[in-house]
């Protein structure tokens with residue numbers, strides 16, 4: 001029984017590996033890619049999403065562009081990691097099908113037309129699209145079967161601010177909106193994603209299949225700057241969806257800092273916080289083996 005998923009994404013090299021895994025592992029029916037500004041601007045994340053689907057030969061899956069800006073603050077970006085094209089210069093084919101507009105309307109229509117709870121959302125970037133769905137289409141948002149989000153950090157140092165992670169720092173208001181909504185949500189923070197790392201031997205071992213070779217090209221681009229290994233942040237979302245037994249899930253009540261400074265997006269454990277499941281542990285070798293098997 002394949003699971004119907006929508007991937008909300010800001011590709012981005014680790015997003016691209018996560019999407020390719022979801023397309024090739026056989027466990028998911030990907031209904032669409034909704035794009036958001038994050039690692040780079042919306043035009044590039046949308047073009048990269050289309051290019052990835054073209055590389056995978058999936059003209060049947062739509063790309064729907066979403067938010068170009070965060071809800072209430074200026075955008076930040078991760079060009080230093082992903083390059084100004086979002087793929088560190090890696091060339092993907094031209095998208096087979098032009099992207100559609102208005103991800104939030106498409107999300108609302110798709111959720112309303114499907115049996116309640118039948119669609120899961122895998123969120124790999126800032127949560128702006130999901131927050132806008134909650135605000136403008138609460139009844140559709142309530143039909144989401146489950147939301148798994150790469151974002152935040154609990155005990156690990158941040159990668160945007162001292163204690164804030166990039167996706168959550170990009171749009172803290174969106175995080176607060178989504179966590180307050182009554183959606184079954186699991187977040188996968190840096191505490192887990194920094195432990196699931198690809199090194200050069202792992203990357204080269206993927207080159208056994210055409211899809212594995214594309215993943216290896218993406219990860220090689222991600223490994224530039226003489227990095228010995230890179231964290232597989234977004235692929236951890238797909239791995240948790242597919243094999244939750246590989247992860248240790250804790251229950252926490254969390255608030256998100258809405259400051260206009262380096263603390264923006266910081267998560268804090270508070271009794272009055274929003275209830276959310278948080279992946280805090282992972283079987284690293286099991287996760288890496290499962291990821292590799294998805295490209296086989």
Ligand code: RIB
Nearest residue numbers: 012014015124166167233
């Ligand atoms: O902090 C890591 C997250 O920020 C990942 O989703 C990566 O793609 C960037 O968007």
Ligand code: CA
Nearest residue numbers: 012015124125
């Ligand atoms: Ca991402």
